[in-house]
Amino acid sequence: MSLNIKIENFEGPFDLLLHLIKKSKMDIYDIKIHEITKQYLGYIHTMEEMDLEITSEFIIIAATLIEIKSKMLLPKPKIEESAEDLDAQDPRKELVDKLLQYRKFKAAAKLLKDRELGLGRMFGKKPEIIEEKKKPQSHQELLKGVTMLSLYEIYNRLITVYRNKINTTNVINKEIPIDKFKIEDKMEYLRKNIETGVRIPFSSIAVKCSSKIEVVVTFLALLELMKLRYVTVIQERNFREIYVERVEEHEE
Structure with missing residues (x-):
């Protein structure tokens, strides 16, 4: 042992x-x-x-x-x-x-x-050149040096190009399209899809439309519902999102 x-x-x-x-x-x-x-x-x-x-x-x-x-x-x-x-x-x-x-x-x-033992497990990173991103120009900087006369000249040139394009087009559409969309139908559609107390953006309704004419008819139907006080519309500022909300039944 x-x-x-x-x-x-x-x-x-x-x-x-x-x-x-x-x-x-x-x-x-x-x-x-x-x-x-x-x-x-x-x-x-x-x-x-x-x-x-x-x-x-x-x-x-x-x-x-x-x-x-x-x-x-x-x-x-x-x-x-x-x-x-x-x-x-x-x-x-x-x-x-x-x-x-x-x-x-x-x-x-x-x-x-x-610390000495841990230093061997650390890896350094090579220096790199970081490019500074340019800040987006403000509206004042974009319009700097632009006068009303220069804007008018640009507008005239665009109108001239547009008219020339129309004149060079020889194809004339002789068919009159049938109105597939009616304001009454769109009013009924909006009634069914707008809930009480829930705000929905009009853009979410317009994106489901298949053509511009359907968007226009839908918007006219919305105006009729506003006139009848069936819905209320909120827009914070011009060209901002339009929110639609159904008015409660007891409200006039």
């Missing part, structure tokens, strides 16, 4: 002390010197038995622990002193201060080590 003995690798005597304090679940501000000294010396004896190199730092801390232990065993004078004076006379105070300082540096070293 083989005997396995595991010796942990500590960076120094303070690292070993912090390990023993944590393992024994002690308060670092109230170290049980007798128990910690016993564990610390036992660890050094184990290193000697395994022919491991013991540095002078471990021996110095061992001597410090023994000295503190001996001071703790001495009888204390019966003199009433404040709590601050008792803390200043505590032989463990200097050791505790060094342990706290070592723990802070150890935590900072671990943080920097983690």
Whole structure:
């Protein structure tokens, strides 16, 4: 039967002390010197038995622990002193201060080590030229430098082109189309599709029309329903969306 003995690798005597304090679940501000000294010396004896190199730092801390232990065993004078004076006379105070300082540096070293390891998993991005988007011109900028005379000349040119296009068209439509859409039918259609208390945009009605004439007839039917106070129409501003809403039955 083989005997396995595991010796942990500590960076120094303070690292070993912090390990023993944590393992024994002690308060670092109230170290049980007798128990910690016993564990610390036992660890050094184990290193000697395994022919491991013991540095002078471990021996110095061992001597410090023994000295503190001996001071703790001495009888204390019966003199009433404040709590601050008792803390200043505590032989463990200097050791505790060094342990706290070592723990802070150890935590900072671990943080920097983690940052170093994490840096290898970060990838940079090559710089690129970001083109600045031009802001759309306002109406004032678009009409800048345009006079009424120039607008009139543009209008005349467009009218001339349009008239020439009509004159060059030799095909004359001799058939008179039959009126497929009636205002009465569209009024009935709107009555069935407009609910009370629900606003619907007129564009959603017009998009279902198959031709321009059907849109015109639908709009005329809407005007008739407004005249009869069957529907109400709302438009915030000219050329904006027209909303249609059915009037409740009790309203006149």
